[in-house]
Amino acid sequence: MTTTTSRALALSVFPDAAATIEALAQLFIERAAAAIEARGVFRVALSGGGTPRPLYERLAEPECAERVDWSKVHLFFCDERCVPADDAASNMELVRDSLVSRVSIPEGNVHPMDGTLAPAEGAAAYEKVLGDEPLDLALLGMGGDGHTASLFPGGAELDAGEARVAAAVSPNAPTDRITLTLRTFGEARELVFLVLGADKAKRLAGVESQARGETMRGETLLPAASVSLAGPRPRWFIDAPAAAALDSGGAAALADFGVIGMAVMGRNLAFNVVDHGFDVAVWNREADLMRSAVAESEGRLTGTATYAEFVATLERPRRILMMIQAGKPVDMVLEALQPLLDEGDIVIDGGNSWFEDTRRREASLREVGIRFVGVGVSGGEEGARNGPALMPGGDVDAYERIRPVLEAIAAKTEHGDCVTHVGADGAGHFVKMVHNGIEYADMQFIAEAYDVLQRRLGMGPEELAATFKRWNKGPLSSFLVQITAQIFAKADPDGGWLVDRVLDKAGQKGTGRWTAQVALDLGVSIPSIAAAIDARVLSSMKSDRLRFAKVLKGPKVNADLGITVDDVEAALYAAKIGAYAQGMALIHAGAEEYGWSIDSEEIARIWTGGCIIRARFLETMMEAWRRNPNLANLMVDEKVSTELDERQAAWRRVVGSAVSAGIPVPGMAASLAYYDALRSARLPQNLVQAQRDAFGAHTYQKVNDPEGPFVHSEWL
Numbered sequence: 001m002t003t004t005t006s007r008a009l010a011l012s013v014f015p016d017a018a019a020t021i022e023a024l025a026q027l028f029i030e031r032a033a034a035a036i037e038a039r040g041v042f043r044v045a046l047s048g049g050g051t052p053r054p055l056y057e058r059l060a061e062p063e064c065a066e067r068v069d070w071s072k073v074h075l076f077f078c079d080e081r082c083v084p085a086d087d088a089a090s091n092m093e094l095v096r097d098s099l100v101s102r103v104s105i106p107e108g109n110v111h112p113m114d115g116t117l118a119p120a121e122g123a124a125a126y127e128k129v130l131g132d133e134p135l136d137l138a139l140l141g142m143g144g145d146g147h148t149a150s151l152f153p154g155g156a157e158l159d160a161g162e163a164r165v166a167a168a169v170s171p172n173a174p175t176d177r178i179t180l181t182l183r184t185f186g187e188a189r190e191l192v193f194l195v196l197g198a199d200k201a202k203r204l205a206g207v208e209s210q211a212r213g214e215t216m217r218g219e220t221l222l223p224a225a226s227v228s229l230a231g232p233r234p235r236w237f238i239d240a241p242a243a244a245a246l247d248s249g250g251a252a253a254l255a256d257f258g259v260i261g262m263a264v265m266g267r268n269l270a271f272n273v274v275d276h277g278f279d280v281a282v283w284n285r286e287a288d289l290m291r292s293a294v295a296e297s298e299g300r301l302t303g304t305a306t307y308a309e310f311v312a313t314l315e316r317p318r319r320i321l322m323m324i325q326a327g328k329p330v331d332m333v334l335e336a337l338q339p340l341l342d343e344g345d346i347v348i349d350g351g352n353s354w355f356e357d358t359r360r361r362e363a364s365l366r367e368v369g370i371r372f373v374g375v376g377v378s379g380g381e382e383g384a385r386n387g388p389a390l391m392p393g394g395d396v397d398a399y400e401r402i403r404p405v406l407e408a409i410a411a412k413t414e415h416g417d418c419v420t421h422v423g424a425d426g427a428g429h430f431v432k433m434v435h436n437g438i439e440y441a442d443m444q445f446i447a448e449a450y451d452v453l454q455r456r457l458g459m460g461p462e463e464l465a466a467t468f469k470r471w472n473k474g475p476l477s478s479f480l481v482q483i484t485a486q487i488f489a490k491a492d493p494d495g496g497w498l499v500d501r502v503l504d505k506a507g508q509k510g511t512g513r514w515t516a517q518v519a520l521d522l523g524v525s526i527p528s529i530a531a532a533i534d535a536r537v538l539s540s541m542k543s544d545r546l547r548f549a550k551v552l553k554g555p556k557v558n559a560d561l562g563i564t565v566d567d568v569e570a571a572l573y574a575a576k577i578g579a580y581a582q583g584m585a586l587i588h589a590g591a592e593e594y595g596w597s598i599d600s601e602e603i604a605r606i607w608t609g610g611c612i613i614r615a616r617f618l619e620t621m622m623e624a625w626r627r628n629p630n631l632a633n634l635m636v637d638e639k640v641s642t643e644l645d646e647r648q649a650a651w652r653r654v655v656g657s658a659v660s661a662g663i664p665v666p667g668m669a670a671s672l673a674y675y676d677a678l679r680s681a682r683l684p685q686n687l688v689q690a691q692r693d694a695f696g697a698h699t700y701q702k703v704n705d706p707e708g709p710f711v712h713s714e715w716l
């Protein structure tokens with residue numbers, strides 16, 4: 001099948017009638033499920049004629065029928081001939097015979113038009129049956145003259161104004177008809193045409209050119225084309241013979257890339273991909289979101305109605321990006337996709353997935369020949385649209401296949417495209433997780449600097465904005481410092497500053513917490529990141545804090561260490577190095593544990609742009625690992641250690657001053673303690689070992705024989 005929406009009609013062209021019917025049956029089933037989940041009912045209008053009969057029969061087969069909750073399906077009619085309901089010409093009779101009599105749909109859910117009434121009366125009666133609620137789906141056909149439902153070329157029923165149902169007169173017997181109007185179709189959530197056979201080809205080409213706005217002078221607008229003008233853009237399910245006279249011959253090019261999930265991140269990434277010249281097919285569980293994305297793209301994105309259609313729309317090997325909520329939804333989508341995919345196809349998960357899930361998914365899909373790439377995507381909505389940092393992990397060959405797209409859409413800096421193959425299976429999501437841990441710490445340090453500047457140096461938002469703006473021009477230059485300056489500068493429309501209106505309770509979605517959990521498991525010390533997570537947790541205990549504040553006393557002596565704004569800048573910079581050092585140590589431990597070959601300089605490089613932690617300091621980090629690819633800890637690099645040394649006096653003053661004043665600075669203090677621990681050749685943990693041995697005979701090693709045997713002493 002080929003699909004295109006970039007042309008006048010949103011076409012889905014299938015090789016033959018059977019394939020077309022099958023795809024439409026699947027669409028019906030998926031739409032019914034989605035509507036029932038969203039609104040509790042599925043309101044669908046059916047058409048008559050010979051073309052849809054096999055569709056109804058297919059829906060009635062157990063394989064399909066069992067997947068529809070018929071008790072929640074309400075069947076309406078697009079039109080009816082004014083004949084008794086059991087007349088062979090009646091659409092109700094057709095639907096009864098091919099579908100209703102074969103599935104367990106309650107009688108009260110079938111809403112026929114009364115063909116025994118005079119057309120105008122029948123139409124008025126059906127207005128009441130139909131009600132105001134829009135149809136979820138109208139299945140339409142097209143006659144050889146371009147009519148649809150009982151809207152005939154030039155017919156008065158095309159001009160029914162506000163009426164939802166109208167009387168109509170057909171050029172063919174039986175001539176009296178009742179039909180839904182353009183208003184009703186315009187209000188429907190989705191319209192789908194089913195057109196089969198060579199005898200419709202020419203007329204379909206006419207509809208195509210009219211839909212493109214090419215109406216000849218004096219030519220009547222075909223009702224099948226008018227329908228598209230009124231409301232949702234209809235999809236056309238057609239077979240190859242019906243497509244033969246179309247401009248494209250139905251042989252529309254397959255899309256290069258697919259995106260599942262049209263929430264803001266997926267949508268923005270899809271737009272980003274399309275902007276770089278790739279043809280992109282999109283799918284979303286809620287059709288409304290997908291349609292609005294396609295509409296906004298002015299047809300540059302190809303909307304698809306079902307998984308089957310989405311998959312069939314893509315060039316092989318397929319490249320499919322999932323931008324959906326991490327966790328169970330990823331498994332659910334993979335389960336639906338997998339049977340439709342072919343060996344060699346590539347599925348990319350761009351969500352913030354737990355890296356162990358990515359490892360599991362990669363392994364299980366590899367068994368069936370499907371390549372799974374977990375990509376960490378950073379940069380938020382704006383980054384997704386204009387250039388994120390991308391951290392892909394998975395099979396190298398799969399990466400090579402998606403590389404042109406990823407490189408095209410990634411952020412660009414003077415150091416290249418902010419994307420690199422991070423490592424195998426879950427490496428990309430692991431690195432993204434650590435990125436977020438560093439992000440948490442970075443944000444915490446900034447918050448602490450704000451607190452100190454405010455409470456020790458008495459700065460207000462305007463001064464803070466100016467200070468952060470200035471800092472952003474120096475070594476602290478970074479996205480987070482830049483937006484912090486902007487945040488302080490934002491006035492509250494009701495007076496004062498907006499930042500002061502924000503409740504001091506920080507939320508979290510979990511990636512920061514994962515970083516700490518993994519670090520504990522791998523035995524890596526990340527105190528600054530852990531402190532940032534704790535700080536968010538403590539902040540969220542607002543009601544407790546309000547009560548405790550009345551009980552717990554602050555310091556009586558408040559040593560004024562005479563700190564300056566420059567001291568705070570230095571402390572912030574030094575503390576920040578702590579978080580990067582800890583994050584990179586964790587990445588190295590992960591690489592060791594999971595067998596990833598990670599290039600530290602490359603990680604620093606791809607973080608120089610697009611992502612939330614992008615900062616000038618990343619260049620120093622790149623240099624550090626270029627100097628020594630096996631650098632054991634960022635802090636011991638020659639340049640970094642000098643920078644720390646230059647700042648340590650200020651750093652200690654700021655932490656000391658804050659501690660003395662009772663201002664919590666857990667992040668800055670944790671980085672400082674980390675630094676001091678790393679530079680302590682001797683720590684007091686000899687005592688901890690002695691205690692362990694004393695109460696539990698846990699043994700210890702001796703100072704004069706550090707690699708030697710573990711011994712036990714009788715201490716007590």
Ligand SMILES: O=C(O)[C@H](O)[C@@H](O)[C@H](O)[C@H](O)COP(=O)(O)O
Binds near residue numbers: 377379436507512
């Ligand atoms: O790199 C990014 O674009 C961010 O890290 C993003 O992925 C993260 O989800 C949000 O910043 C919210 O995270 P929290 O809700 O946990 O603060």
